[in-house]
Amino acid sequence: MTAFNYSGPARDAVPGGHDFALRVSFSVSGTQPVDLLELRQGYPGLTVAARRGLPYSVMPGQSAPLDVEYTVVDCAAAPPDAGLPYLDVTLRNARAIQTLSEILGDLYAADLSRNLHIACPESDIRTSVPKDTAPDGSVR
Numbered sequence: 001m002t003a004f005n006y007s008g009p010a011r012d013a014v015p016g017g018h019d020f021a022l023r024v025s026f027s028v029s030g031t032q033p034v035d036l037l038e039l040r041q042g043y044p045g046l047t048v049a050a051r052r053g054l055p056y057s058v059m060p061g062q063s064a065p066l067d068v069e070y071t072v073v074d075c076a077a078a079p080p081d082a083g084l085p086y087l088d089v090t091l092r093n094a095r096a097i098q099t100l101s102e103i104l105g106d107l108y109a110a111d112l113s114r115n116l117h118i119a120c121p122e123s124d125i126r127t128s129v130p131k132d133t134a135p136d137g138s139v140r
Contacts, residue, residue, distance in 0.1 A: 006024055006025075010067040028058045029060070031060050039054070039089060045072060050066060082109045085109050
């Protein structure tokens, strides 16, 4: 059995930059080592990769930090806010290969959204909603 838990930001985005990293803890409680073969996510405009490279092996009874590197490749296609973001992981042990969708919780969603707003501020690429609008004029 494996578990993924969000640990917090590993490296925040900086204004004008498009890369950031979030730390996930990967643990194995079974009797065999598990290899993480692939990471994916479903947002267009955003790519993910493991900082340590893949495959990434974790031994039974152990937990290991995994820094997930995010790169915003298209701000217009990136989500303005990540409501229920998931991370698809492909795992392998001695008996099987399986792809799972891991939902890492509200703090992960908040940190992902915050970093997306830093990397893609509304003033640069996204269309912002006008703050003050003129009142409607009278109709003749």
